[in-house]
Amino acid sequence: xxxxxxxxxxxxxxxxxxxxxxxxxxxxxxxxVGLMMGMLVAALSQTIVATALPTIVGELGGQDQLAWxxxxxxxxxxxxxxxxxxxxxxxxxxxxxxSAIGIFLVSSLASGFAQNMGQLVGFRAVMGVxxxxxxxxxxxxxxxVVSPRERGRYQGYIGSVFGLATVAGPLLGGFLxxxxxxxxxxxxxxxxGIAALAVTERVLKLPFPRRRRAIDWLGAFFIVAGISALLLxxxxxxKEFAWNSGWTYxxxxxxxxxxxxxxxxxxxxxxxxxxxxxxANHTFVITSLAGFAVGVAMxxxxxxxxxxxxxxxxxxxxxxxxxxxxxxxxxxxTSIASGRLxxxxxxxxxxxxxxxxxxxxxxxxxxxxxxxTSLWLAGVxxxxxxxxxxxxxxxxxxxxxxxxxHADLGVATSGATFFRxxxxxxxVAVFGxxxxxxxxxxxxxxxxxxxxxxxxxPAGTATQGSxxxxxxxxxxxxxxxxxxxAEALQTTFLAAVPFALLGFVILLFLRxxxxxxxxxxxxxxxxxxxxxxxxxxxxxxxxxxxxxGPGELSRKVGxxxxxxCG
Numbered sequence: 125x126x127x128x129x130x131x132x133x134x135x136x137x138x139x140x141x142x143x144x145x146x147x148x149x150x151x152x153x154x155x156x157v158g159l160m161m162g163m164l165v166a167a168l169s170q171t172i173v174a175t176a177l178p179t180i181v182g183e184l185g186g187q188d189q190l191a192w193x194x195x196x197x198x199x200x201x202x203x204x205x206x207x208x209x210x211x212x213x214x215x216x217x218x219x220x221x222x223s224a225i226g227i228f229l230v231s232s233l234a235s236g237f238a239q240n241m242g243q244l245v246g247f248r249a250v251m252g253v254x255x256x257x258x259x260x261x262x263x264x265x266x267x268x269v270v271s272p273r274e275r276g277r278y279q280g281y282i283g284s285v286f287g288l289a290t291v292a293g294p295l296l297g298g299f300l301x302x303x304x305x306x307x308x309x310x311x312x313x314x315x316x317g318i319a320a321l322a323v324t325e326r327v328l329k330l331p332f333p334r335r336r337r338a339i340d341w342l343g344a345f346f347i348v349a350g351i352s353a354l355l356l357x358x359x360x361x362x363k364e365f366a367w368n369s370g371w372t373y374x375x376x377x378x379x380x381x382x383x384x385x386x387x388x389x390x391x392x393x394x395x396x397x398x399x400x401x402x403x404a405n406h407t408f409v410i411t412s413l414a415g416f417a418v419g420v421a422m423x424x425x426x427x428x429x430x431x432x433x434x435x436x437x438x439x440x441x442x443x444x445x446x447x448x449x450x451x452x453x454x455x456x457x458t459s460i461a462s463g464r465l466x467x468x469x470x471x472x473x474x475x476x477x478x479x480x481x482x483x484x485x486x487x488x489x490x491x492x493x494x495x496x497t498s499l500w501l502a503g504v505x506x507x508x509x510x511x512x513x514x515x516x517x518x519x520x521x522x523x524x525x526x527x528x529x530h531a532d533l534g535v536a537t538s539g540a541t542f543f544r545x546x547x548x549x550x551x552v553a554v555f556g557x558x559x560x561x562x563x564x565x566x567x568x569x570x571x572x573x574x575x576x577x578x579x580x581x582p583a584g585t586a587t588q589g590s591x592x593x594x595x596x597x598x599x600x601x602x603x604x605x606x607x608x609x610a611e612a613l614q615t616t617f618l619a620a621v622p623f624a625l626l627g628f629v630i631l632l633f634l635r636x637x638x639x640x641x642x643x644x645x646x647x648x649x650x651x652x653x654x655x656x657x658x659x660x661x662x663x664x665x666x667x668x669x670x671x672x673g674p675g676e677l678s679r680k681v682g683x684x685x686x687x688x689c690g
Contacts, residue, residue, distance in 0.1 A: 169255055170197065199252065231251035298445075299442075339395065343390050357375035450504070475519050490509060495610050525537060562616070
């Protein structure tokens with residue numbers, strides 16, 4: 125029995141399914157504009173603030189809380205991602221996406237008015253909740269609008285958002301701090317967010333049937349508590365407290381306990397936040413594991429590129445943002461090209477597999493960048509790395525969405541995003557600790573080789589000084605410090621290679637399934653439920669007294685099937 129792909133064809137809609145049938149390419153692009161604006165402000169919120177951090181500390185104080193301005197957003201966005209996905213499956217993607225925009229707008233406005241570092245960290249934590257929703261739901265809505273087979277041609281547009289945010293964020297942040305105020309780094313995204321809200325309200329029409337639902341609040345609590353404890357341990361370990369300390373062991377114990385309770389609760393909940401059935405789905409498991417490994421390798425390594433450009437090469441924050449452009453060009457080129465080829469051929473597995481091998485080559489080449497490496501050669505290395513990334517990220521989401529029932533599209537998409545973000549957070553923490561550890565060896569060794577004694581070195585400047593302070597060091601101290609930084613960064617980039625290789629090995633086990641040419645994913649059981657709902661709106665209610673008897677219902681279902689399916 126075949127299911128028509130649109131309501132106009134006479135097929136009843138699967139409960140929880142949100143489909144925009146029959147859209148033209150132009151209409152899809154209009155919807156994408158609204159989604160991309162939401163993704164843009166979410167991505168900019170992370171990159172634009174980095175340039176303003178020294179100025180913020182200078183005005184508000186709280187140097188010891190500086191890391192929390194970034195970490196708070198990362199923590200709450202990662203922990204809330206699975207919850208947004210499940211809520212969108214239960215209550216509809218549009219209302220949840222707009223709620224995420226609303227949270228982001230209010231918290232952005234409040235962040236700009238913060239009067240001390242504590243307030244700013246708190247508002248940024250709330251902002252992270254909105255960011256988590258925007259990043260996950262925008263990709264889930266694309267799954268509602270475009271079939272998996274056609275989705276590839278739009279991947280480049282999505283990839284361009286992250287590329288634009290990575291390059292434009294530091295540039296825009298530097299301009300605003302210099303000419304206006306650091307507060308505008310939080311306010312500048314508000315008009316874009318309002319525009320995204322207006323566009324989605326006007327053009328995003330996602331039908332969603334109403335039925336009673338129960339939210340697994342206990343499961344949500346366990347997930348947020350477990351992930352928060354884990355990320356706190358990774359983010360603060362080696363900085364706020366030693367790795368070998370009671371804080372590390374205590375937070376790890378809390379994380380393990382909460383995640384174990386999560387598994388217990390999700391197995392018994394009626395509407396679990398992270399349904400256990402997803403982990404019985406081969407594609408979801410493989411893409412999640414691969415996404416985690418890729419997140420560790422890519423985000424964990426690429427985050428340190430500005431340090432190479434600013435500290436080792438002596439470039440300004442604005443110039444360092446422009447110099448990462450080859451990475452973005454490579455990412456966009458392969459993302460667009462692979463997306464179009466996927467739409468044309470229907471084959472997708474080859475691209476992330478080859479992409480990770482290309483990324484391994486790029487990371488290996490980046491691990492050879494030294495003080496003497498020319499900027500154009502470093503740009504070539506970045507381009508190769510970006511080209512590899514462009515063939516991986518969106519394809520993993522595409523494979524996930526193609527393999528799950530439409531009723532699980534939101535939670536599956538947010539799950540894939542969650543594991544990738546978790547890998548990125550762990551990568552930043554692990555590689556950051558590795559970099560700090562290596563700097564304790566490489567810089568003293570270089571200073572010793574240059575004949576610089578300890579009393580000639582300003583306290584703390586070698587490993588904790590700003591790029592401006594390091595650039596102001598006299599020779600030969602400056603050369604020794606930058607050479608030590610380059611050697612430590614080489615180790616960091618090289619440490620990312622095994623994780624990229626791990627992702628490659630994992631993806632070899634991915635079973636490629638044909639890409640669907642419809643929006644939904646309706647099984648026989650879903651179809652029966654759809655017919656039941658079509659003839660009996662109360663079919664999913666728990667009050668059996670108001671429902672027709674089995675015989676009457678069977679006759680109605682039979683008549684509906686005969687009329688709809690011929």
